[in-house]
Amino acid sequence: MDRIRIRGGRPLEGTIDISGAKNAALKLMVAGLLTDKRLILDNVPNLADVETMAQLLAQHGIVVDRPTPRRLSVGGAITNTEAPYDIVRKMRASILVLGPLLARTREARVSLPGGCAIGTRPVDLHLKGLEAMGAAIRLDGGYIDATAPHGLHGAEITFPFVSVGATEHLMLTATLAEGETTLINAAREPEIGDLATCLNAMGASITGIGTDRLSILGVKSLHGANHAILPDRIETGTYACAAAITGGAIFLRGARPADLGAVLVTLSEAGVDVSETTEGIQVSRRNGLHGTDVMTEPFPGFATDMQAQFMTLMAVAEGASMITETIFENRFMHVPELNRMGARINVHGASAIVRGVPALSGAPVMATDLRASFSLVLAGLAAKGETIVNRVYHLDRGYEAVERKLAACGADIERIAG
């Protein structure tokens, strides 16, 4: 298993090109199941999760090619409607194939994704939504068995709380259902807008993009399209934290400020200098950081995917911060690892109290999930001495070329293959 070695204490200076968003790319690839024609995606990040999704689609009969490093071509006829446990367990976005398979072939068997390190992550809203659209669903041996003998139809679906995955899943499915589907209290994450824009380019009829009420008028079939994936707002926020924690200055080329929601405002409140340009975002820090409270919320609130990275920043801020996680019940696994590096963090239920310390010290640490992994990389960049981050396969799921991007800004970082 690969590890990352970091010798901390260098201010990072330079430019980082922001990659296409992982959380959009995976769902856009699923859109390829909705048509026999070719869907061409550009600005596709080179990530383990993208490879896993390509594998999943391939075993459904869909051909996924990478004609150029940043382009994916997805298309073909569905030849198998079962999504096996071995692939689904690696990546939760896999569950999103269920509705599109049902809409195209009237049957699907998809493994239940199960819990994962950050929480139980149920899929009941996805299944209830599909049932409202006419699917018959049965759970059998860890699999979701779904059929729609009479096809799927539109429905009015009100989510009791905001779910990114359920909004995307039902929107994808509704494009081919008969009649109109309305999703009320829908998630408004920028990746959902990106997916809706691509589906419309494929011939879907989706209105209300960017709002919490999406209307989807089903069509008979979708065609191919060419779509460039939006820049990754979580990668952007993560490297903004790298500039801030090392007291450096990084230009985040290609980043879109409006997609960051509350994250940029919160960084500014904490003492980070953020300036927006048409080409990207400049982030630097000349003065001290101060403790700032945050609560994770659906977009445009502070993203749960930025919680661990922001906590590391607060670990070296002056004063205390309270960080409350409202989306996932177990997303504080980075806390004991950060404490091993000298942080002073206590968890009380859904909140962590972070008492800032003057400096962290390098240590061997264990990555536990994707964003937690980067929070440890950030700690290593700021710490005195050497940090070894173990189990970096979590990092490779969602961050492209981490060592190259950071080293280009002056970080002393290397991957140790093993």
Ligand SMILES: CC(=O)N[C@H]1[C@@H](OP(=O)(O)OP(=O)(O)OC[C@H]2O[C@@H](n3ccc(=O)[nH]c3=O)[C@H](O)[C@@H]2O)O[C@H](CO)[C@@H](O)[C@@H]1O
């Ligand atoms: C609202 C939110 O911030 N969602 C995050 C969530 O999306 P993801 O799509 O994974 O999760 P959801 O948005 O669906 O989950 C939001 C909340 O609803 C619950 N839930 C969800 C579906 C369901 O059928 N039943 C149910 O109870 C979840 O357990 C969670 O507490 O994780 C992703 C990966 O970290 C993030 O990029 C998303 O920003």
Ligand SMILES: C=C(OP(=O)(O)O)C(=O)O
């Ligand atoms: C946890 C994440 O992804 P996933 O939903 O694929 O687990 C993430 O993007 O931070």
